[in-house]
Amino acid sequence: MSKRSxxxxxxxxxxxxxxxxxxxxVGPATQDATFAPxxxxxxxxxxxxxxxxxxxxxxxxxxxTAAHCAADAANLRIHLPGGDASGFISVAQTAVNPGFxxxxxxxxxxxxxxxxxxxxxxxxxxxxxxxxxxxxxxQVGTHYQIAGFGLTREQDGxxxxxxxxxxxxxxxxxxxxLLWAEDPQGKGLGACTGDSGGPVFTASGDSLVAVTVxxxxxxxxxxxxxxxxxxxxxxxxxxxxVLRGWSAR
Numbered sequence: 712m713s714k715r716s717x718x719x720x721x722x723x724x725x726x727x728x729x730x731x732x733x734x735x736x737v738g739p740a741t742q743d744a745t746f747a748p749x750x751x752x753x754x755x756x757x758x759x760x761x762x763x764x765x766x767x768x769x770x771x772x773x774x775x776t777a778a779h780c781a782a783d784a785a786n787l788r789i790h791l792p793g794g795d796a797s798g799f800i801s802v803a804q805t806a807v808n809p810g811f812x813x814x815x816x817x818x819x820x821x822x823x824x825x826x827x828x829x830x831x832x833x834x835x836x837x838x839x840x841x842x843x844x845x846x847x848x849x850q851v852g853t854h855y856q857i858a859g860f861g862l863t864r865e866q867d868g869x870x871x872x873x874x875x876x877x878x879x880x881x882x883x884x885x886x887x888x889l890l891w892a893e894d895p896q897g898k899g900l901g902a903c904t905g906d907s908g909g910p911v912f913t914a915s916g917d918s919l920v921a922v923t924v925x926x927x928x929x930x931x932x933x934x935x936x937x938x939x940x941x942x943x944x945x946x947x948x949x950x951x952x953v954l955r956g957w958s959a960r
Contacts, residue, residue: 746858749919751790752766752860753787754787754788757786763871763905766828767841772833772834774828775825775828775908775950777824778824779907781828784802789828802828811826827950827953841918843919844919844943861909878894879895891937892939893937902926
């Protein structure tokens with residue numbers, strides 16, 4: 712991994728050829744450039760292989776994503792979609808929310824699945840930090856827009872890498888930790904692997920309220936039924952503390 716672009720390119724190639732069974736923004740998702748200035752791909756490799764997530768630009772050199780998408784900085788790359796091999800940026804530091812519990816799905820613990828990544832160099836000028844709504848509170852039926860680079864067909868790695876978006880509505884149970892959401896049209900729209908770490912915006916798309924962290928589908932499917940996202944408002948103290956620490960360096 713001595714050459715930044717070469718390492719990133721090999722990770723991406725692995726993803727497209729050997730993607731694990733997964734899906735993303737399935738159903739009536741649409742290709743959408745509206746959120747492109749705020750969203751990137753996060754490439755990760757570890758002992759389990761290679762994978763990718765979506766990330767959100769929150770500062771000129773900081774990406775917000777899901778904690779399960781993070782790893783040692785040396786094993787992460789930020790990919791700028793639409794570019795060539797030079798469109799990869801190294802990660803200098805990572806900060807995982809102290810409330811994250813990797814085994815939460817098995818142990819049923821409360822987990823704050825959020826992480827911040829500081830890039831080794833500033834992001835390009837065409838990427839802009841997103842506005843965050845720190846006061847958002849959901850009610851059943853409230854609409855949100857989600858976006859991500861994940862797959863559109865389960866088990867088909869060739870369908871990933873394009874930014875797509877769709878509308879979901881909040882459903883019960885209501886929680887101050889997680890947003891539970893589903894397709895208000897009942898057509899099977901939902902996020903999955905590849906969309907983890909992606910943004911959940913207000914219905915207008917003006918501001919960020921949560922980060923996609925998990926999804927499930929009907930039967931044995933991984934997508935299309937329920938999408939979970941971590942609320943940002945309760946994590947404002949952690950978020951701002953990390954950014955202050957990094958800006959002081």
